[in-house]
Amino acid sequence: MTARLPRSFFRRDSVTLARALLGQRLVRVHRGQRLAGLIVETEAYLGVEDRAAHTFGGRRTPRNAAMWLDGGHAYVYFIYGLHFCLNVVAGRAEEPIAVLIRALEPVEGLPAMFESRGPRVTRPEQLCSGPARLCQALAIDRALDGVDLVTSQELFIEGSPRHVVPDADIVASARIGVAYAGDWADKPLRFHLRGHAHVSRP
DNA sequence: TTCAAGATTTCCT
DNA sequence: GGAAATCTTGAAA
Numbered sequence: 001m002t003a004r005l006p007r008s009f010f011r012r013d014s015v016t017l018a019r020a021l022l023g024q025r026l027v028r029v030h031r032g033q034r035l036a037g038l039i040v041e042t043e044a045y046l047g048v049e050d051r052a053a054h055t056f057g058g059r060r061t062p063r064n065a066a067m068w069l070d071g072g073h074a075y076v077y078f079i080y081g082l083h084f085c086l087n088v089v090a091g092r093a094e095e096p097i098a099v100l101i102r103a104l105e106p107v108e109g110l111p112a113m114f115e116s117r118g119p120r121v122t123r124p125e126q127l128c129s130g131p132a133r134l135c136q137a138l139a140i141d142r143a144l145d146g147v148d149l150v151t152s153q154e155l156f157i158e159g160s161p162r163h164v165v166p167d168a169d170i171v172a173s174a175r176i177g178v179a180y181a182g183d184w185a186d187k188p189l190r191f192h193l194r195g196h197a198h199v200s201r202p
Numbered sequence: 203t204t205c206a207a208g209a210t211t212t213c214c215t
Numbered sequence: 216g217g218a219a220a221t222c223t224t225g226a227a228a
Contacts, residue, residue, distance in 0.1 A: 043209070045209075052209070053209085054209075054224095059224090059225090061223080061224065061225095062223090063222095063223060063224075077209085077223090078222055078223070079208065079209070079210065079222080079223085080207095080208065080210055080211085080220075080221075080222080081220060081221030081222040081223085082210085082211085082220055082221065082222080083210050083211070083220095085209065085210080087209085100209060102209090120212080120213095130210070130211070131209070131210075132210050132211065133210090133211075136211095175209070176209075176210095177208080177209050177210070178208095178209060180207085180208080181209095
């Protein structure tokens, strides 16, 4: 029996949380149906000092407001005028750090995910292998921005706080799409399960 | 008030 | 391999 992860699981620094989230189950309840996937790829964003983070320099806007909430909330943002991306807020309230969920291995509700992703997608590996792809597959949009993953009935994370993936099974690499961030672009803040078929494309 | 660029994906040449 | 899709934000004018 898997339980929902408690508040204490999320109230840690974003690197620790990014690694701890690997292998846990992200669950979305949409139209009375469970859509779920195992988290296989994440990226840590370190807040005011991190030039690649939306809260760099202490920026606080209507869009990134959720990043300032307590650990365990969802931060969903709209990018490039057409895509949504899901983050799990880490740390404590007023500490704007978060973990971007970049890829899932879909395990529940695959037919509904295929329907959401459209006719061009034919293989399970294409369903959730990318931050915007998984949001489309799980019907995650701005309406879920700021929801509390610890108490929400629509979006939450199941697993065990004690479950830890061995370091040998985790690959750390540079984050994707942040080339503009200077020194921060090269830091090994992206984590994924070694050799997993559902990570986002290279 | 205008403009450029972004934590992306898809489709076209 | 390159461009388009087109919302949000910060900086320039």
